[in-house]
Amino acid sequence: xxxxxxYLTKKRATSLFLVLQIFPFLMVASHISTLKKIGLxxxxxxxxxxxxxxxxxxxxxxxxxxxxxxxxxWKGRIIDHGxxxxxxxxxxxxxxxxIEAWTLYCIAAGPAYIVLIIYHILxxxxxxxxFCES
Amino acid sequence: xxxxxxxxxxxxxxxxSQKEFAEMCEVSRQTIHAxxxxxxxxxxxxxxxxxxxxxxxxxxxxxxxxxx
Numbered sequence: 027x028x029x030x031x032x033y034l035t036k037k038r039a040t041s042l043f044l045v046l047q048i049f050p051f052l053m054v055a056s057h058i059s060t061l062k063k064i065g066l067x068x069x070x071x072x073x074x075x076x077x078x079x080x081x082x083x084x085x086x087x088x089x090x091x092x093x094x095x096x097x098x099x100w101k102g103r104i105i106d107h108g109x110x111x112x113x114x115x116x117x118x119x120x121x122x123x124x125i126e127a128w129t130l131y132c133i134a135a136g137p138a139y140i141v142l143i144i145y146h147i148l149x150x151x152x153x154x155x156x157f158c159e160s
Numbered sequence: 161x162x163x164x165x166x167x168x169x170x171x172x173x174x175x176x177s178q179k180e181f182a183e184m185c186e187v188s189r190q191t192i193h194a195x196x197x198x199x200x201x202x203x204x205x206x207x208x209x210x211x212x213x214x215x216x217x218x219x220x221x222x223x224x225x226x227x228x
Contacts, residue, residue: 090187092200154190 034081046074062128073135076142093153100149104142111137165222168196170214185209
């Protein structure tokens with residue numbers, strides 16, 4: 027069965043990036059200090075770019091069956107475990123409700139990014155893109 | 161993994177390199193390597209392609225472990 031996959035193109039990436047700018051703009055409207063605004067803005071942009079990065083770029087050549095299964099496996103893990111680490115801020119809020127949004131953001135986004143980067147490296151390794159194994 | 165194969169020996173006997181054989185089967189060289197070292201069990205479609213290009217029956221290339 028042939029399924030059509032919507033790959034990430036420059037046009038789609040730009041549109042998505044612009045649409046997601048609503049979140050940093052909402053944040054700017056809030057009453058927080060300028061320094062924190064700049065910090066949060068950078069943080070939001072990193073998360074937005076990270077989200078777009080999760081979308082599959084159109085490969086130069088079509089993946090074969092093994093490569094497709096590896097990519098799907100690791101993308102699934104990235105989403106599962108990447109979202110899983112958001113339990114940390116939820117638990118933190120329960121224990122310490124006075125926590126600042128900035129701190130909460132850091133402890134949520136930090137581990138999620140570590141998961142994203144490490145899993146991408148592991149995916150590339152399993153695809154055999156790092157070392158020639160023959 | 162319960163499937164073993166003798167793809168590497170048969171491929172070498174036929175005089176194909178991993179890259180050439182991968183191109184014939186329309187997969188990556190890494191996939192052929194993964195099949196040869198039993199890290200990956202190919203789909204029926206790929207197994208049939210492999211057998212077709214080597215002009216052998218599937219069971220001559222792939223065997224269930226413990227079966228002769």
